[in-house]
Amino acid sequence: MTRLPAISCRVVLALVAAASVAAASPQKAAAPKPPSNDDCLACHGDAGAARADGRSVAVLPDTFAGSIHGMGGLACVDCHADLATLTEYPHAEKLQPAQCATCHDKAVAAYDTGVHAQARRTGGNLVAAMCADCHGSHDILPSSEPSSRTHHARLLDTCGRCHGNEEIIKRGKIEIGNVVDLFRDSIHGKALIKSGLSVAPACTDCHGSHDIRRKTDPASKVFRNTIPGTCSHCHEGIGREYWESVHGTQVAKGSPLAPVCSSCHTAHDIRRSDVEGWKLEVIKECGTCHEHSLETYRDTFHGQVTALGYARVASCASCHGAHNVFPKADARSTVSDAKRVATCQKCHEGATPSFAQFDPHADPENRERNPLLFYTAQFMKMLLLGVFSFFGIHTALWLGRGMQQKAADQLRRRKDKDSTEDGE
Amino acid sequence: MSAQAPAGGRTATHTHFRRFDRADRLLHGFLMFSFLGLAFTGLPLLFSHEPWAATLARFFGGFTSAGVIHRICALVMITVFTIHLSRIFRRLFGQKDLGILWGPNSMVPQPRDFFEMVAHLRWFVGLGPQPRFDHFTYWEKFDYWAVFWGMGIIGGSGLVLWFPESFAHVLPGWMFNVATVIHGEEALLAVGFIFTIHFFNGHLRPEKFPMDSVIFTGRVTVKEMEEERPDEYERLKHTGRIDEFASAAAPPWVYRLGRTAGGTAVVFGLLMVALILFGVLR
Numbered sequence: 079m080t081r082l083p084a085i086s087c088r089v090v091l092a093l094v095a096a097a098s099v100a101a102a103s104p105q106k107a108a109a110p111k112p113p114s115n116d117d118c119l120a121c122h123g124d125a126g127a128a129r130a131d132g133r134s135v136a137v138l139p140d141t142f143a144g145s146i147h148g149m150g151g152l153a154c155v156d157c158h159a160d161l162a163t164l165t166e167y168p169h170a171e172k173l174q175p176a177q178c179a180t181c182h183d184k185a186v187a188a189y190d191t192g193v194h195a196q197a198r199r200t201g202g203n204l205v206a207a208m209c210a211d212c213h214g215s216h217d218i219l220p221s222s223e224p225s226s227r228t229h230h231a232r233l234l235d236t237c238g239r240c241h242g243n244e245e246i247i248k249r250g251k252i253e254i255g256n257v258v259d260l261f262r263d264s265i266h267g268k269a270l271i272k273s274g275l276s277v278a279p280a281c282t283d284c285h286g287s288h289d290i291r292r293k294t295d296p297a298s299k300v301f302r303n304t305i306p307g308t309c310s311h312c313h314e315g316i317g318r319e320y321w322e323s324v325h326g327t328q329v330a331k332g333s334p335l336a337p338v339c340s341s342c343h344t345a346h347d348i349r350r351s352d353v354e355g356w357k358l359e360v361i362k363e364c365g366t367c368h369e370h371s372l373e374t375y376r377d378t379f380h381g382q383v384t385a386l387g388y389a390r391v392a393s394c395a396s397c398h399g400a401h402n403v404f405p406k407a408d409a410r411s412t413v414s415d416a417k418r419v420a421t422c423q424k425c426h427e428g429a430t431p432s433f434a435q436f437d438p439h440a441d442p443e444n445r446e447r448n449p450l451l452f453y454t455a456q457f458m459k460m461l462l463l464g465v466f467s468f469f470g471i472h473t474a475l476w477l478g479r480g481m482q483q484k485a486a487d488q489l490r491r492r493k494d495k496d497s498t499e500d501g502e
Numbered sequence: 503m504s505a506q507a508p509a510g511g512r513t514a515t516h517t518h519f520r521r522f523d524r525a526d527r528l529l530h531g532f533l534m535f536s537f538l539g540l541a542f543t544g545l546p547l548l549f550s551h552e553p554w555a556a557t558l559a560r561f562f563g564g565f566t567s568a569g570v571i572h573r574i575c576a577l578v579m580i581t582v583f584t585i586h587l588s589r590i591f592r593r594l595f596g597q598k599d600l601g602i603l604w605g606p607n608s609m610v611p612q613p614r615d616f617f618e619m620v621a622h623l624r625w626f627v628g629l630g631p632q633p634r635f636d637h638f639t640y641w642e643k644f645d646y647w648a649v650f651w652g653m654g655i656i657g658g659s660g661l662v663l664w665f666p667e668s669f670a671h672v673l674p675g676w677m678f679n680v681a682t683v684i685h686g687e688e689a690l691l692a693v694g695f696i697f698t699i700h701f702f703n704g705h706l707r708p709e710k711f712p713m714d715s716v717i718f719t720g721r722v723t724v725k726e727m728e729e730e731r732p733d734e735y736e737r738l739k740h741t742g743r744i745d746e747f748a749s750a751a752a753p754p755w756v757y758r759l760g761r762t763a764g765g766t767a768v769v770f771g772l773l774m775v776a777l778i779l780f781g782v783l784r
Contacts, residue, residue, distance in 0.1 A: 100775035178589070268765035376551065379682060388565040428667035435675030436666075442683055451679050458687035465648075465691060469699040472641075480708035 115142075121168065123151040129171055142216045156180070178209045188288035191297075197250070201297040205240065205250040212236055228287075234258060234270065276325035277312065280414040284308055300345070303329050323441040324408075326401075335367060351400075357471045358391040361421045374439040397421055397438065516748040518721040525589065533582045533649075534767055539575035541774055543568040549665050549781045550687045558777075583653045604666045604736065606636040609622055609647070615640040636733040641703050652692045659685040694778065697771035705768060713768065718760025719752035 121127055122137040124392075129135055142148040147157075155162040157176040161169060178216075179186040189195050189209070197206035200272050212228060219226035225281030227236045261267040261281075269278035284300055291298035299308045304391035306329060310317025320339075322327040326337035349356045361384055365372030375381035375394075383391045397413055404493045412421045422429035422436075440448045441454035522530075528742045543562055546555040547744075562568035593599040601607045621633035638646075639739040662669045666678055705713040716722050727735045738744040 266633045282647070378679075378681070379547070382547040382550040383565055384557050386546060386565055387557075388559075392567065426667055428670075432668055432673070433667060433670035433675050437676055440679040441674070447678065448679060451676070451683060454680050455683050455687070457560075458683060458691075462687065462691050462694075465695060469695070472626075472701060473702050475623070476707055477702070479626045479628075482739050484708045 083242045110163060110165055112153070112155045113164060115154050118161075137216045144219075145217050146220050147218060149215075156404065175208075176210070176215070177366040180375050182209075185288045192286075192288060193292050193295075196292075201251075203250055205246050207240060211239070230276060230280050231270070231274065233282055234261065234267075237281045240445050242360060254346075257346045264346060264348045265350050266348055279312065283311070302334070302338055303332060305340050309339045312437070316401050322410075323399075323403045324405055325403055337363070339368075357393055357395075358384055358387065360395065368394075370441075371439050377440070378438055380438065392425060392438070396424070516745075516750065518723055518751055519727050519747045521716055521722050521747075522720040522748045523637065524720065525585075526527055527718060528767075529582050529586055531763065532578055532720070533626050533715060536575040536578040536582065536698065537718060538770055540572060540769070541689070541697075543575070544689055545570040545693065545774065545778070548690065549778070551782075552777070552781045554777050572656060573664065576657070576664075576782055577652065578628055579704070583657065606638070606737065609638060611640070611647075615643060629635050634733045636737065637731065645700050645703065648692070648695055652688060655688050656692065659688070677760045679718050690778070693759055697775045701768055701771060705764065712763065715757055715760040715764065718764060719756050721749055721752055 102482050106295065119139050121136065122135055123139050125136050125138065127136040157178070157180070158173060159177050160174045186209070194206040194208070197203035198208070216226050219229075221228035221230070223229060224231065226232065238258040239251065240250065242256055244256065246252075247255060262271065266279050269275045270280055291301075291455065293300045293302065295301060296304075298304065305325065306320055310320075319329065325336045329338055339393075342363050351357070361372070371394075372381075376385055380392045384393055397490060399412045402410070402412070404414075406413050408414060409416060411417065419429055419431055419434045422434050426433065437448060437451075440451055442448065442451050445452040511661060541556065546559040546568065549555045559565050559568050562571055590602065593602055603610060604612065614636075618633045621630055622640075623633045626632040662673065662681040663678065663685060669677075704710070704717070722730075738747065
C-alpha cells in the first residue's frame with residue numbers, strides 16, 4: 079500500500095526524463111554533434127580504463143545497458159552535459175558532477191532541503207551522501223528491483239555504508255552513532271532482515287528518502303511531535319487510540335513534554351512490548367514526568383517487585399493503559415471510578431469494589447489522602463525510634479560496664495593466683 | 503566447670519540447672535530458622551532499590567520462588583506460635599498453673615521488673631550494685647513480648663497481604679496500604695531488634711561472649727545460676743525445690759549443634775544488619 083505512490087512517482091519521473099531528452103534534441107542541432115554512447119564506450123568500455131593515477135573509469139557496456147538509464151536509452155552526455163560540446167579526446171580528467179537535476183529536479187530539490195545537502199553546504203561535511211552514494215552511478219536500478227540499492231530490503235545496507243561505518247560516523251560527526259547496530263536487533267530490524275517482511279519499516283519509511291531532515295527540524299518526519307503521525311502510517315489503530323489520549327491531545331497542541339511514541343519505545347532499538355526488561359524501563363520513563371507517582375508506586379508491593387527486576391506484577395500501563403491514558407476523572411480512563419474494579423480484576427480475579435479501594439499510590443506522608451496510613455506510619459516511626467533509642471543506649475552502657483567488669487575480674491583472679499603462689 | 507557440690511546435698515553429676523525443656527528449645531530452633539528465612543526473603547522487597555536486594559532475590563531463585571520460601575517459613579512460624587499458645591493454655595487451664603500469670607515464673611511484666619531495670623541502668627553507670635535477678639529478667643521479658651507482638655502484627659498483616667481478595671470482603675482496600683506499611687516497618691523493627699539487641703543481650707555481651715548456648719542445651723551451670731540469677735537460686739534452695747531442676751551437663755553433641763546453629767544465625771543476622779545499614783545510611 080505505502081509503496082504505490084513512490085512507484086508511480088518514479089514512473090512519472092522516468093516519463094519526464096524521456097520527454098526532456100526528446101525535447102532537448104532539436105535544440106542541440108546547431109551545436110557540434112555530441113559524442114554518442116559508442117564513442118564514449120570506445121574508451122570507457124574497456125574494463126582496464128583508468129586515470130593517470132590508476133583509478134578505474136571503466137563503464138562496462140552491459141552494466142549500463144541493464145540500468146534504468148541504459149534501458150531508457152539515455153545518452154552519456156545527458157548526465158555528463160559538459161562533454162556534449164567536446165571535440166577533443168581524451169577529455170580532461172576533471173568533469174562537472176553528473177547533473178541528476180536535469181531530469182530529477184523534484185528529487186534533487188527535496189534533497190537540497192535535507193540534512194545531507196545541508197551538511198555539505200554549511201558544515202563542509204564532504205562525507206555526507208549525494209545521489210550516487212545511495213543510488214549508484216552507471217548501474218542505477220529502480221527501487222522496485224530487489225537488486226537495487228534503494229530496494230526496501232537493501233536500504234539498511236545502503237544507509238549502513240555510512241551510518242554503520244564507525245570511520246565515517248566519526249568523520250561525519252554523526253551524533254547518534256551506529257544506528258544500524260541498534261536497528262538490527264530491534265523488532266523492526268528483525269522483521270525486516272530475518273523475516274523479510276515487506277511491511278516492516280526500513281530507514282526511509284520513517285525518515286523519508288530525499289528530504290531526510292534533522293529530528294530538531296519541525297518539517298522532519300521524525301520531529302518530536304510529528305513522530306506519532308509517522309508511526310501511525312503503519313500502526314494506525316494505536317495511533318487513533320493515542321491521539322485521543324491525554325498524551326496525544328497534549329502533543330497535538332504542541333506540548334514539548336507529553337510523551338510521543340519514541341519516548342517509551344525508543345527510536346531505533348524498539349523492542350517487543352512483552353520483553354521484561356523493556357516493561358521495567360518504561361516505568362522509569364513515566365517517572366520522568368510523574369515523579370511523585372513513581373515514588374509512591376515504589377512504596378507498594380507492585381513497585382517493589384518491579385524495582386527488584388521482575389515484571390510479573392502491575393506496572394504503570396497495567397492499570398492506566400499504554401496508549402489510551404486518560405486522567406482518572408475522565409470516564410474513558412481505566413482507573414476511573416466506573417472502570418477501576420474491572421482493571422483490578424485483570425490480575426486479581428476476585429477483586430470487588432472494596433478491594434479496589436486499595437490506593438496504588440498511597441502516600442504515608444499525606445494525611446488528607448490516606449489518614450489511617452499517615453497515623454500508622456507515624457506510630458511505626460515513633461515505635462522504631464523509641465525501641466532502638468532505648469535499647470541502643472541500654473546496650474552501649476551495658477557493653478562498657480560489662481567490659482570493665484570483665485577486666486576487673488581478670489585482674490582480681492590474677493592477683494588471687496599470684497598470692498596463692500606466693501603463699502606456697 | 504565447677505564440680506563443687508553446692509548446698510542441697512546433690513551429687514557431683516548435678517553440675518547444671520534445667521532452664522528450658524525440650525519443646526521450648528525445639529520451638530526456638532524452628533522460630534530461629536523460619537525467622538532467618540522470612541528476613542532474607544522479605545527484606546529484598548523492602549530494600550528493592552538497593553543493588554544487593556536483586557542479588558539476594560536471584561539467590562532465592564527469583565521473586566516468585568523467594569515468595570514461596572517466605573510463605574513456607576511463615577507457615578512454620580505460625581505453627582510455632584500456635585503450639586506455644588496451646589502450651590500456655592494447657593498450663594493455665596489444664597494444669598491450673600497460675601504461676602504463669604504472676605510471680606517469678608511468669609512472663610507478665612511486674613513491678614520488680616521496673617525496679618530491676620532502673621537498678622541495672624544505675625549499675626551500668628556505676629551508681630549501684632548489680633541487681634539480683636530471678637528466673638526471667640526485664641530484658642528477657644521485653645524480648646519475649648516483642649516477638650509475641652511481632653508475630654501477631656507481622657503475621658496478621660502478612661496474611662492480609664497473602665489473601666487480599668478474601669480479606670477485601672471484610673476490610674476496605676486501603677487497609678492493604680496500612681498492612682504493607684505495618685508489615686514492612688514491624689519487620690524492620692523485628693529484624694533490627696533480634697539481630698542486634700537480642701544477639702547482644704543473649705550472646706554478644708561481655709559476660710556471654712561469643713555465645714550463650716542455654717537455648718540449645720536448655721541448661722545453665724550452677725555458677726551461672728549463682729552469679730546471674732541469685733534470687734532464683736536462693737528461692738529454689740529455700741523452697742527445697744532445687745533438686746527438681748538439677749541436671750547433668752547436656753551431651754557434647756548438643757553443645758556442638760547449639761554452637762553451629764547459633765553461630766550460623768549470628769553470622770547471617772549480622773550480615774543482614776550490615777545490608778540494612780548500608781541501605782538506610784546510603
